[in-house]
Amino acid sequence: MPNVSPAVSGGRRTGTTPRRRSPRRWPWRTRTTPCALPTRSPLWLTSAEPWQASPAYGVGIYGGGMRLLTYQRSVAGPRAGVEAAQWWGRMARDPLGTYGALARRYGDAVQVPFGMRRSFFLLSRPEHAEHVLVANQANYVKAFTYRPLRVFLGDGLLTSEGETWRRHRRLVQPVFAQRHIVAYAPQMVESTRGAVERWPDGVLLDAAEQLRRLTLDVVGRALFGSELAGEAARTGRSLEALQRAAKIGTFLPRVAARRGLYTRMPWLKDGIAHLDGMVETVVKGSGGELLDLLKESGGLSEDELRDEVLTLLLAGHETTAASMAWTFVLLSRYPAARERLEGEVDEVLGGRDPQADDVDRLPWTRAVLSEAMRLYPPAWTIERDAVEDDDVAGVRIPAGSTLAVPPYLLHRNAEFWPNPEGFQPERFMGESERPRYAYLPFGGGKRICVGAGFAMLEATLMLATISRTHRLDLAPGMTVPGRAEVTYRPAGPVPMRVSRR
Numbered sequence: 001m002p003n004v005s006p007a008v009s010g011g012r013r014t015g016t017t018p019r020r021r022s023p024r025r026w027p028w029r030t031r032t033t034p035c036a037l038p039t040r041s042p043l044w045l046t047s048a049e050p051w052q053a054s055p056a057y058g059v060g061i062y063g064g065g066m067r068l069l070t071y072q073r074s075v076a077g078p079r080a081g082v083e084a085a086q087w088w089g090r091m092a093r094d095p096l097g098t099y100g101a102l103a104r105r106y107g108d109a110v111q112v113p114f115g116m117r118r119s120f121f122l123l124s125r126p127e128h129a130e131h132v133l134v135a136n137q138a139n140y141v142k143a144f145t146y147r148p149l150r151v152f153l154g155d156g157l158l159t160s161e162g163e164t165w166r167r168h169r170r171l172v173q174p175v176f177a178q179r180h181i182v183a184y185a186p187q188m189v190e191s192t193r194g195a196v197e198r199w200p201d202g203v204l205l206d207a208a209e210q211l212r213r214l215t216l217d218v219v220g221r222a223l224f225g226s227e228l229a230g231e232a233a234r235t236g237r238s239l240e241a242l243q244r245a246a247k248i249g250t251f252l253p254r255v256a257a258r259r260g261l262y263t264r265m266p267w268l269k270d271g272i273a274h275l276d277g278m279v280e281t282v283v284k285g286s287g288g289e290l291l292d293l294l295k296e297s298g299g300l301s302e303d304e305l306r307d308e309v310l311t312l313l314l315a316g317h318e319t320t321a322a323s324m325a326w327t328f329v330l331l332s333r334y335p336a337a338r339e340r341l342e343g344e345v346d347e348v349l350g351g352r353d354p355q356a357d358d359v360d361r362l363p364w365t366r367a368v369l370s371e372a373m374r375l376y377p378p379a380w381t382i383e384r385d386a387v388e389d390d391d392v393a394g395v396r397i398p399a400g401s402t403l404a405v406p407p408y409l410l411h412r413n414a415e416f417w418p419n420p421e422g423f424q425p426e427r428f429m430g431e432s433e434r435p436r437y438a439y440l441p442f443g444g445g446k447r448i449c450v451g452a453g454f455a456m457l458e459a460t461l462m463l464a465t466i467s468r469t470h471r472l473d474l475a476p477g478m479t480v481p482g483r484a485e486v487t488y489r490p491a492g493p494v495p496m497r498v499s500r501r
């Protein structure tokens, strides 16, 4: 983030002119050349090729000296200098809230200057997402915001690029093919049934913790043949630390090694040591199908194998746990949707636990999950850096810019989602006229979530298995705030009363 410090200039009172408070001005702002077109005017937004018409200028203090910075402004947004710096300050504290505020103030495409002549673009229309993630995906790499995560996940699928990413993806993808993942269904149901039977009737439990434990158990057993449920509480805390570090690290310069992060965030060390230990245990274990495949491929070095195992363990349980927690919170708030869900589960399953081929016969159950992921997408933002200049559905993007296409904003764009804040699973029943990229909980293009099919199967089976016998009710008077870091999840414990149906 640029180091911009405000200064104040005031005029001395002369003669007998009545005392008037002179407006305080930022000195560089008085010298700023305004855009030829006002950035917030509708004219500006409808101009045929606005970026050709006028660059925007900003002056700020960078690297100790005052410099004039030019930004090719193609869409509305805060001005370079203090105004942009204030937004960056907000973003560091509350990224999701600030993205929402920027979109409300400036519209579906927002440009926020940062650093030396670079810009961040916040794009929240389906055609933006389609262009960046699919149509011209070759022009985009994972954004610099993934840099702190990369320090820990290294060459794992989530954070690698280029030939390394292609090699890993070719290895891992076959394990997640539809015909393969149905074989994990019995394990998913067995783990869920085991967990649910241990829940004492009528007692308040932390649902977030219980569901994290369950998803870690499923991923550990199904993919790696390891029992990890007992590690869930510590893993949860380690992940909290990792996510916080990833958020803070985005705003630190030169974060390229663990040591650099530990110096600034010593509290991180314990958590990372725990995750490393867990990966070590998994790698040394006898393995599930995925681990065997990764080991036997001969295509991965030892370090790459560890990076991949850690990536799949983390990406594969935290996201599903968050979406399950949000789903139960919503069901507790919307009893009619819950009754319909229980009715469907009772009718289709007739008193037994579900199997993989029941999933197609549980449309309302799947719609409930899809709607929960619309309102609370665990991967709430997707970010890329542009390699070359581009034109994203009318927004001119200079090379080196960073772009965010946040599912959180796309999923709440009122143009495509009437009553965007309402929980209405019926939106997902039957065909829809919506553009394909108005909904992208699993991303899109070549970097689409490799575990999407696994996650949907797991979540549907879990929800049906739990709802067949149990109900979860949010403790009276509880509100559940979210925390958006790498994932968007409940900010703390989610106390819910478990009762047998």
Ligand code: HEM
Pocket: 157, 158, 159, 169, 219, 311, 312, 315, 316, 317, 319, 320, 323, 377, 378, 379, 382, 383, 440, 441, 442, 443, 444, 446, 447, 448, 449, 450, 451, 452, 454, 455
């Ligand atoms: C509800 C659950 C899940 C959600 C919402 C989710 C969401 C996402 C999204 C949006 C991406 C794309 C990120 C980007 O383009 O920058 C992604 C990537 C990925 N996800 Fe998931 N995910 C879920 C579950 C899983 C599961 C169960 C696994 C594995 C067991 C998994 C493994 C991965 C991996 C390895 C990547 C990186 C893929 C690549 O870049 O090639 N995810 N996920």
